[in-house]
Each structure stands twice: as structure tokens, then as C-alpha cells.
Amino acid sequence: MKKTYGWLSAFVLVLLLVLVGCSDSGSKEGATEKEGDGKKATKEGKDLVIAVADNFTTLDPHDTNDTLSNSAEKTMMEGLLGFDEKMTVVPLLAEEYKANDEATEFTFKLRENVKFHDGTPFNAEAVKVNFDRLADPNSGLKRHSLFALIKSTEVLSDYEVKFTLSEPFGAMINTFAHPAALIHSPKALEEFGDEVGKNPVGTGPFKFVEWKPSEGLKIVKNDDYWNEEFPKVDSITFKPVSENGSRIAMLQTGEADFIYPVPTEQVEGVNGKNGIEVDSKPSIVVRYMAMNTMKKPYDDVKVRQALNYAINKDAFIKVVMNGQGEKLDSVIAPDVQFYSQQELYEFNLEKAKELLKEAGVKEGLKAKLWGGNSSSTVKAMEFLQQQLAAVGIEVEVVPMESGTLSDKIWSVQNADDAELELYYGGWSPSTGDADWGIRPLLGGADAFPPKSYNVSYYDNEEANKLISAGLQTADENKRAEAYADVQKLLWEDAPWVFLSADNTLAGKKNYLKGVYLLPDGSLSVSEAEIE
């Protein structure tokens, strides 16, 4: 019997420890704040661990449509062009580029003396092999559509390559900078074929070691990297950690040096403690509530504007985004190319009511608001519901699981049959160009579901003209002009209630430099450095 008492007391002890643990974590915050404030964390060795929220899906950039996998690919592979911290296009494997005025021909001069990790030299032929693969309609690659316009890729000399498009596309430079245009070693493409997504070989600062979908990805320093300044760390391990609290704990214990994302509600709790810094940066993710402009009463611009006036955007950011965002002041976010700022619809209930009255909308208008079923989305929709109640609109919030939601939206073949009234959603134009921020969402009948994402069923002839004008030329000034005009028009015509632009939130130890998130939510680790 003595033995069993031993067991029992052990169990009780553990139970007590747990209870202590709870009370401890409550009182601890004050204590660590004092000792941790401003203190520099230290690290031995140059091997980084980065905890991310999900598993990578593939390491073949041509077949990738999630930003997270793109982030991993960018460590090992490079494109002709890339994006810097502000999403501005910068040359990478190309040294210079030029386009003709019609935006149909693009010529690149390539960087010389660059080698892939397998020793294959990087040259015009390698570029051609990659873009031929992307442009092939039978490839079945998920990113084919971005490059479907490429009619031919010509090798002009060893280090010069020319792309000819089948029609003008002014946003092509940004498409070349998109992570989908990263370049594989032609030898690897030949050797691995479709399996290249498990065997990435590029020219990047890091080389592939091992990838187990459930446990993570390991990469090591490429000693022969063309930019001798980098890389400055020996290895990086990416680990998928889906639970927010666990990711934070890994940063606290030092098991991870960098985590992404940090949930908005935890920023206050960890920032500045245990040598942890939270980086909050503007992203290009926009949040909006789309209104079906073919349905009554949302076919009336007065109603759409009224709804814009009826929502308190400051409160939206404070309540829904925990303060981590900015008011959206155009249809695209500031870091998207050709953004032009518009004058905000200031929160004004009187004006909203007046506009609704003018439009003949009576109190008690019923509306259904569709959206996803994640807790943050539901919170946002409930906020909108409550705000619109103040102007007499009774909103029914309809959260749906993602598959169901996409079925409801994209199974509609005829715009007149669309059930959708209001839709809460977000968009991140992965090319960083105004075109991809506007055309798929508001680009007229060509973008109606199921073809694309125009859930507002917005079809305005003038807007369509401007959107297409932006693509007919590679002349930056002419493009900027077209997009400035279309942004103004869309703002006034208000097919959306414009809400906010998200911030990206990453947590890191304060000895870590050079790891940051781009506004598109992808991670850059090439310049990682431990101080």
C-alpha cells in the first residue's frame, strides 16, 4: 500500500505544479518586464530556427500558390528580379532590363559568373528552360497563368534573353519579380522532372538539405553565393508550429529565433520582454466588405457610400485588428505599385442616414453578410453587423467554412443568379502591382465569378477602360496615370466598404538582424545576421 501512496502523492504533486504554473504565469509578467526590458538576448552559433504557422506545400515555385512556401523557395532560388523591403522591383539575377513601349517585348541582361548549387552555370539558356516550362499550357503548373502571355523566349547571347508576349501587358515587370518566377537549375529540372518540388536547386544564398513535411525544412549556407557579403548565418531550420501560443513559447525559450505570425492579441504581452522584439509592418493585404452592385439596393451608389460613412474604421482597426492595421484609403494598399491616396469616408452617421433616405431605403433593411468562419473573420463581421444596425440595416452574419463558401460564390454561372449580397473578405495582390490588386476584384464582367473574384459584380465601362489602359503600355508614367484615375473612380463609386490594410507581425530575438517580412507577407532571410 505504501507504494500506491507514493504514486498518489506524485500525481498530486504534478497537479499542484500545474496549478502553480497557472498562477505563476499570471504574476510573472511584471517580473520579466523589469529584468527583460531593453536587455540584449544572446545566441551561440549561427544556426537559426524560424517557426512558421503551417507546413510548406511544395518547393517548386512554378507550382506554388501560398506565400509561405514562396518564402522558403526564395532562400534557395532567385528570379531575374525581386522585391525589396518596400515591394519595389530590384534586379537580382538580371543586371538590367528594358521593355518596348507597347509592353510586348522585354529584354534582360543577365548577371555573369553565377552558378547553381549543382555547379550548372546560370545563363540565358537556363532562363529559357524555366520560362518555357512556365509558359507551357500543358504543364499543369499552378502559376502557369501568370506567364501564359509569353509567346516566345529567345536566347540573344549567353547573357541576354528576350521575352515576347502575345499581347501587351504593362504589369509584366512585376510578374517577373513575383516568387513564381524563381529559376530552377535546368539540370535539376531535367533530372527530377515533376519531383523538382522536393529537390530544389537554385542560385540562392542557401542550399537545400532536407524537407520533411511535418517536421520542417533545413537549409545551409551556400559558400559560393555570388554576392560575397551574404549569407551570414550557417543554417536555417524552418519548423511548422500551428498553435499561436506554442510559437510564442518557442521564441521565449530560445528554441526559435524568429516566429511568424504573431497573433495581434499577443503583441503587448511579449514585445520588449525576454529579448523579444515584435516587428509590426504595413502589408498589402486589404480588408473590405463587397456589396453586390447588381442587387437592390446596392445598385445605388448613394447606398454604397452611405455604408462607407456608417462604419467607424478607427473602431474597426482597434476592435477587430487589435490596432494592427491602417485605414484603407484606396482600393489598394500604399505599398502596391501605383497606389494613389483618396480622401477617406469619415465616420458620419447623419450623412449615412441622409444618403440612405435619399436612396429611398427604409429602416429595417435586411441584409446577409457572408464570410469565412475563422474567429477573426467572424469578429469582423459581427462588428460590421453592429455598426450597420445604427443606420437601421439588419445584418445577418453568415460565416461559412472555406470550401462551402467558395462553392456558394464560385458555383454561380450567371451573375443574375448570385445570391450574394454582402461579403467580407481580404486580398493580397502577390505581384505587388496595381493591376493584380484591381482587375481580378473589380475588373468588370470578365472578372465575375466563377472566372475571377469580382464578388461585387461591379462592371463600369470607364473603369474597365482605365484598367485595360494600365496594361497597354510599359511606360511607368502612363500606367501611373491610368491607375490614379481608376482608383479615384472606384473610390467614389464605392463597390466596397473600404476598411483597412493589415499589418504583418513577426517576433524575433533582438540579436537577429536582416530577417523581415515583405508587405506581401513573404519572408526574407537572405540577409540574416546574428549580432
Add this chain to the structure above:
Amino acid sequence: MLRFLGKRLLQIIPILILVSIFIFLFVHMIPGDPARLVAGEDATIEDVELVRKELGLDKPITEQYITYMKNLFQGDFGKSLKTNRDVSYEIGERFMPTFWLTVWSMSWAVVAGLIIGVISATKRNKWQDYLGMFGAVSGLSLPSFWLGLMLIQLFAVTLGWLPSGGMDSWKSYILPAFTLGTGVAAVVARFTRSSLMDVLKEDYIRTGRSKGLNERRITWGHGLRNAMIPVVTMTGLQFGFLLGGSVVIESVFSWPGLGKLLIDSVAYRDYPVIQAEMLIFALEFILINLVVDLLYGILNPQIRYE
């Protein structure tokens, strides 16, 4: 006995075929278009159609089922729609982590649960009983994600004794196995207590006592053995559930297991992975039930199998 075993094992095949039909139908009945989900957020309709063709989802459902069954009989579960890897690889990667975690969680939980249950039953309405049942009720009612995060906070962040997650060494097993086993231990304790209390009222126990057998022999030998049948049934069920992987534990401790895979696959409508996982779960339950049946025979020789 051997004939019984052989018969039961043979029965598995028709059951699995039936199960596979149901799984296939249910999986395809979930609303949502995998082609669109696979193609991604900003894919155009051309992409979606391309993906649909690539995945063979443009074919009629009966044809899809026949292909699926044909491949299944050759031991080919197909490829994951999401990652394009073999389903057998995706599941193989995660099966052993889930299996070992289940084994360790069950081991401590059953031992602890039995001890607490027996003590509570023999010391009925004394402080030991109250303490034991207080522990059991707490174990059942603590949400496991909360318990897990608290344990991480205490043992990983504050004390720094154990890793906060992952599966790197034997140390990595301690926190998740403890968290996962807590609920099981509590259930086992409660079942043991009530079952043993019933048994201890039986005539043969009184006979034993009057014969002068010592109390320990009565409780642990005669009593517990007879009280085990419901406990074994329950434990078998719990074992089956745990083998399915726990989404909560796997998320909290970044454990590379089957539960997270299933949830991810459902979100992605990754038909081949969902189907294969469900089929494996069905098989696990059938096998566990068989083992439980055999254990009945050992515990109570009066139970005979034909």
C-alpha cells in the same frame, strides 16, 4: 480459439470494403471544390480547370470510385492533392509519432488511473477517495490545449527543463504524453472505482474475507480482476481515439502526427488523404476491438469463443 481468430480476421475484409464505400461517398459529399482550393486564392478559372483535369476530378464520380478501389487493392492510396506526395508517405511520416505518443500516454494513464481508481474504491468516502476523484474530475474538465500551454509555460519557458514542442528526443514526449494521458487517466480512474465498488459488494469477496484472505489479495487479485471488463472496454476505445491523433495536442506541441494531417486534409478537401486516414482509423478500431474481445476471455475464463 484459432478458428475464432481466423474468422474474425477474415471478417475485416468485407467490413473495410463497406467502410471504404461510405468514406468515399461522404468525402465527396462534403461541399467545396478541391480543385479551387488546391489552385489557391488568386487562381484564375483556367488554373482551376487545369488543376481539376490534372487531379482527375473532372471524371464522373463512379469512374473515380472504380479507379480508387482498383488502386487500393494494389496497396496504392494515391497522391495527396495538396502536396503531390504519395499518401502512403504522408501517413507513414506521421503514423509512428502518433503511435508512440499514444503508447506512452496510455501507459502512464492506465497505471495511474487504475491505482487512483482502486484506492478510491477501497477508501470509499474517505479523504483518499475525495482527493482521487477531485483529481479525476479535474483531469476530465481541464481543456487539454490550456493544460498543454500551461505546462509549456512552466516547464519550457519558466524552468527551461523540457522542450516546448517538436519531436527531437525522449524529453519531447513528456509534456505531450502527460497532457494527452490526463483525460484517459481520469476516465480509467472513474471506471475502475465504480466497477470495483460493485465487485467488492459481491458474495465471493465476503467469502474470501471470511476465509481470512488478506485485504490486499482480495482487492488486487479477486476484486480488480473481476472489475476489469468495463475498464478494458473503455481503455480499448480510448486507445483507438488516441491513435487517430489529437489535433489539439499536435497543434500545441507541434507534434508531427495524424490528427493535424486529417484536419488539414479536410480543409483542403484532400480526398485521397482523408480517405486513406479514415480507412486506417477504421482498421485500427476493428483490430482493437478484437484484442479487447480476446482480453475478455483472459480476464473471465467463463467467456468462450466459438
